[in-house]
Amino acid sequence: MTADDGHGVAVQVAACGKTFADGTRALEPASLSIARGETLVLLGPSGCGKTTMLRIIAGLESPDAGGRVLFDGADVSAVPIEKRNVGMVFQSYALFPNMTVADNIGYGLKIRGVAKAERAARIAELVALTNIAGLEHRRIDQLSGGQRQRVALARAVAIRPAVLLLDEPLTALDAALRERLRGELDRLLRSLGITTIYVTHDQAEAMALGDRIVVMSKGAIAQVGTPREIYFRPATRFVAEFVGAANIIEAEIADGALRLPGGHWRIADSVSRSRAVAMIRPETIRIAATEAATLRGVVDSVSFVGDRQRVVVSGATARPLAIDAPNALPIRGGDRVGLVADPEAIRLLPEHL
Ligand code: ATP
Numbered sequence: 517m518t519a520d521d522g523h524g525v526a527v528q529v530a531a532c533g534k535t536f537a538d539g540t541r542a543l544e545p546a547s548l549s550i551a552r553g554e555t556l557v558l559l560g561p562s563g564c565g566k567t568t569m570l571r572i573i574a575g576l577e578s579p580d581a582g583g584r585v586l587f588d589g590a591d592v593s594a595v596p597i598e599k600r601n602v603g604m605v606f607q608s609y610a611l612f613p614n615m616t617v618a619d620n621i622g623y624g625l626k627i628r629g630v631a632k633a634e635r636a637a638r639i640a641e642l643v644a645l646t647n648i649a650g651l652e653h654r655r656i657d658q659l660s661g662g663q664r665q666r667v668a669l670a671r672a673v674a675i676r677p678a679v680l681l682l683d684e685p686l687t688a689l690d691a692a693l694r695e696r697l698r699g700e701l702d703r704l705l706r707s708l709g710i711t712t713i714y715v716t717h718d719q720a721e722a723m724a725l726g727d728r729i730v731v732m733s734k735g736a737i738a739q740v741g742t743p744r745e746i747y748f749r750p751a752t753r754f755v756a757e758f759v760g761a762a763n764i765i766e767a768e769i770a771d772g773a774l775r776l777p778g779g780h781w782r783i784a785d786s787v788s789r790s791r792a793v794a795m796i797r798p799e800t801i802r803i804a805a806t807e808a809a810t811l812r813g814v815v816d817s818v819s820f821v822g823d824r825q826r827v828v829v830s831g832a833t834a835r836p837l838a839i840d841a842p843n844a845l846p847i848r849g850g851d852r853v854g855l856v857a858d859p860e861a862i863r864l865l866p867e868h869l
Pocket residue numbers: 536537538540541542560561562563564565566567568569717
């Protein structure tokens with residue numbers, strides 16, 4: 517069960533559910549396969565069972581009867597956490613406050629009996645990789661939040677774990693730092709090629725870091741897919757609304773198009789249903805001249821949101837439609853507009869009316 521020099525193991529979660537002693541059903545039996553070197557993100561709202569899933573993989577929690585965890589095909593269900601060779605980082609860093617940065621990073625190596633010279637070499641390598649050069653001899657309580665988080669990461673990967681488990685590691689940081697560290701973390705995980713399971717409730721973080729995302733809701737897996745699949749082809753309304761802004765449109769379908777109060781929009785799917793719930797992302801709708809579109813409406817409001825403007829149009833669909841338009845588009849409340857959508861961007865959801 518040793519790490520294949522930084523490439524980690526393939527992880528399989530087979531029918532793992534969890535009911536706690538007090539009867540709380542935190543996780544319905546769920547199965548997942550995580551490829552060697554893959555970054556898999558568990559994404560979902562608070563209480564959906566993400567942490568429970570992570571703790572089962574770590575060996576901190578045992579699954580209900582019948583559930584198994586396999587590393588490279590070997591059943592590790594009965595293997596305790598300290599023998600699973602996992603690296604973990606939590607929202608609270610759990611670093612040793614009185615120890616130096618270097619000693620914190622080298623801690624796991626020391627207790628594993630790694631010789632001093634090799635320890636020093638590995639610490640130096642990780643200090644460089646995590647951008648904390650110059651801080652090696654500081655104590656943890658003399659560092660900023662972002663620096664602490666980098667040390668926690670360096671410490672977790674120092675042992676060359678088979679699997680790296682991260683539970684909301686950036687949540688405690690402010691927005692700007694979170695975004696910067698997200699980029700650094702992405703580069704770090706890619707350069708290490710380590711199998712990583714990352715828990716977050718932040719959809720932007722999930723999209724940026726995940727090779728694949730597992731969206732969870734109420735203790736069950738709602739969808740597994742690449743960030744693009746999850747975003748553009750959500751399996752359910754819950755997924756559609758959780759991972760970004762979504763217009764949910766209830767409409768009749770006839771002749772391959774959604775029939776709407778302000779006209780129609782062609783759809784790509786051929787369906788036998790006569791009514792459907794459809795989803796379209798605000799940035800995939802284009803505002804055009806009324807004569808250039810099959811769907812029309814009136815602008816309710818325009819708000820400048822920095823990199824674009826958010827336009828709300830009513831009359832086109834039963835409920836107002838949100839559209840993201842480039843700032844350069846001259847538009848005002850009260851304008852009559854045409855609305856163009858690529859049929860591929862309209863996703864029919866399984867919900868029935
Ligand atoms: P968050 O983002 O808030 O951490 P989460 O998705 O990680 O949420 P979990 O921590 O996995 O959710 O918890 C799932 C459910 O299990 C919650 O309802 C939680 O209250 C419950 N739970 C977690 N640990 C225990 C426990 N030891 N005993 C009883 N219930 C628990």
